[in-house]
Amino acid sequence: MRRINWFLLLFAAALLTWTALPRYLPEGLRPDLILIVVLFTALSAPPEDALPLSWVAGLVKDVLTTGPLGQYALLYLLLAALLLRLKPLFDTRAALARVLIGAAAHLACEGAGLLIEGMRAGVWPDAAARNLLLLSALVTGILTPLLSRPLDRIAGRLGLERRRLGWVR
Amino acid sequence: MKFLPSRFGALLLKTLALYVALSLLLFLLPARWTTTLRAVLLYPFAVAGGAFLEGLSPAEITLDRAREMWRAQKEVERLRAGESALRRQLLQESERRRFLESHVAQIAQIPEEQRRNAVSAALAGYDASPARRSAVFDRGRNAGIARGDPVLWNGALVGRVESVAPRHCTALLVGDRQLRVPVRCVRSRVQGVLEGIGGGLCAVRHVPVTADVRPGDIFLTSGVDGLLPPALLVGECIEASDESGAPFKWIPVRPAYDPSRLETVAILILPPSEAP
Numbered sequence: 001m002r003r004i005n006w007f008l009l010l011f012a013a014a015l016l017t018w019t020a021l022p023r024y025l026p027e028g029l030r031p032d033l034i035l036i037v038v039l040f041t042a043l044s045a046p047p048e049d050a051l052p053l054s055w056v057a058g059l060v061k062d063v064l065t066t067g068p069l070g071q072y073a074l075l076y077l078l079l080a081a082l083l084l085r086l087k088p089l090f091d092t093r094a095a096l097a098r099v100l101i102g103a104a105a106h107l108a109c110e111g112a113g114l115l116i117e118g119m120r121a122g123v124w125p126d127a128a129a130r131n132l133l134l135l136s137a138l139v140t141g142i143l144t145p146l147l148s149r150p151l152d153r154i155a156g157r158l159g160l161e162r163r164r165l166g167w168v169r
Numbered sequence: 170m171k172f173l174p175s176r177f178g179a180l181l182l183k184t185l186a187l188y189v190a191l192s193l194l195l196f197l198l199p200a201r202w203t204t205t206l207r208a209v210l211l212y213p214f215a216v217a218g219g220a221f222l223e224g225l226s227p228a229e230i231t232l233d234r235a236r237e238m239w240r241a242q243k244e245v246e247r248l249r250a251g252e253s254a255l256r257r258q259l260l261q262e263s264e265r266r267r268f269l270e271s272h273v274a275q276i277a278q279i280p281e282e283q284r285r286n287a288v289s290a291a292l293a294g295y296d297a298s299p300a301r302r303s304a305v306f307d308r309g310r311n312a313g314i315a316r317g318d319p320v321l322w323n324g325a326l327v328g329r330v331e332s333v334a335p336r337h338c339t340a341l342l343v344g345d346r347q348l349r350v351p352v353r354c355v356r357s358r359v360q361g362v363l364e365g366i367g368g369g370l371c372a373v374r375h376v377p378v379t380a381d382v383r384p385g386d387i388f389l390t391s392g393v394d395g396l397l398p399p400a401l402l403v404g405e406c407i408e409a410s411d412e413s414g415a416p417f418k419w420i421p422v423r424p425a426y427d428p429s430r431l432e433t434v435a436i437l438i439l440p441p442s443e444a445p
Contacts, residue, residue: 011217019218020225047181055188062195063210069203070195077188084181 003053005158006041009151010057013037018064028132031139032106033147034061038076039101040148042083043092044155054080071116075109093152095145103141107133268433275435278324283398286438287321288312292431293337302345302365304328306434309337313438317396321435325402325425326350326390330436338436343403343424344369352403353391357381360391363403363422371404373420382409382420398437 013033021031038057042050058076062069083101090097110133118124125133151158195203272289279287290306308314310333320327320340328342329350341348343363350363352373359380361373376382386406392399404422411418 011213014214015217015221018214019221023222023225048184051181051184051188055191058192059195059210060214063207064214068196069198069207070192073195074189074192077185077192081181081185 006045006053009158010034010037010053010060014060014064028129028136029139030132030136031143032061032109032136033143034058035076035106035109035140036102036144036147038080039083039098039105039144040151040155042080043087043148044152047084050080050084051077067113067117068120071113072109075112079105079109095149098145098148099141101141102144103137106137106140110137271433275322275433279321279435279437283437286440287435288314288438289433289435290314290320290338291433295428300367302328302342302348302369302428303331303339304342304428304431305337305339306436307337308436309334311335312436314338314436315438315441318439319397319401319437321401321437322426322431326397327426327431327434329397340436342428343426344371344428350397350403351391351393352388354382354406355387355389356383357386360393361388361420363388366421369424369428370407371422371424373406373422374417376418376420378411378416378418380418382406382418384408388422398439 013036017030017033021033025031034057038054041053041057045053055073055077058073059070061072061076065072092098092101114125114129114133198206268291272291275289276284276287288308290308290312293305293307295305296303304327306320314330314333316330316333318330320330320342326343328340328345329348330338331341332339343350344365346365346367348363348365351360352363353360357380359376359382361376363371363373366372373382373388384406386409388403388406390397390399390401390403402425404424406420407423408421409418
């Protein structure tokens, strides 16, 4: 039940990122809702579930983009692992912290994606693409606390906050 | 700082290593395999995305229509406001025009030879006392008006200027007890003096009982006092009776003007020699 809920959440986020946002947002601006789900998962779900689920979320993003399969899966996996490691260091419930985490994560993942793409195909982003990337990262950062707060509230119903003995949150 | 217990840390590392390996494996897969895998994985998203967008279309159409209706409503409100403003402006213009026309009409009804000495004036107020009949008009000494000038309305005598200020004048109206006007009956040429008797009526005094005056007879100014020009319409006889033993007739007269309809009048400016 817990994973079904999570998959539905991922599916909805992927669908919105893939259909509605490109339709209604200005050209090129792409806030990453899948990344927000990954951040939510890494910060709220039990650690033993966070890594596989983040990897699956990255795989879904890989499917919905034209880059190499496994690219975002690897990036989101590493991001989730990093967040799990750094989570005790700061207050992950603070809105500003979430804004910074969301923007930095978006910037890091998309930047790494562009780097991989540049290394593979020799195509590097121009200034306009870089500006759009920064703007998208900013929007993702702003959306992170806005969307993850409601998700935090329903996390219990989604079954994502199951505590296990021995884990320190 | 809190750390994860070592047992679970090791488990995490194993999980991480497993999925990193899986990712690298996906990287290294031949293109035809990844294409097939991507197509299979994309299928549910394609179906759901298509349905989602298909569901969005009617919503978008409805939203567009609502937006158009909202804009149309705003446009209608704007046009209504404009129409209302134009209607008000039209009313004001027509009122102004009617006002000017009434001024011109008052002057036009004065005999041509006196017309150049006439000024039109608008009513500014009535007498506050019910026992008196006077009115204030908005032209005064600056317009050349002097005490004693006759005030006309549609060619009929309304009254006579009693006092003058630079920008307004006060006139005693026909019907006031203090205003006496020498008059003559048009039909029988009988002369008398018109005086106010209250209630908006006047009476012609000093007419012998033998004089020929009937109800319906018209009285004009006779001009015998030299103060008012002759032949100005004054009123209509409504009764002519002889009281037993009285030397004069009782002749009440209805003035030829309607005080309630007074709006603009013409004031004849008499030459200085004719002024009282």
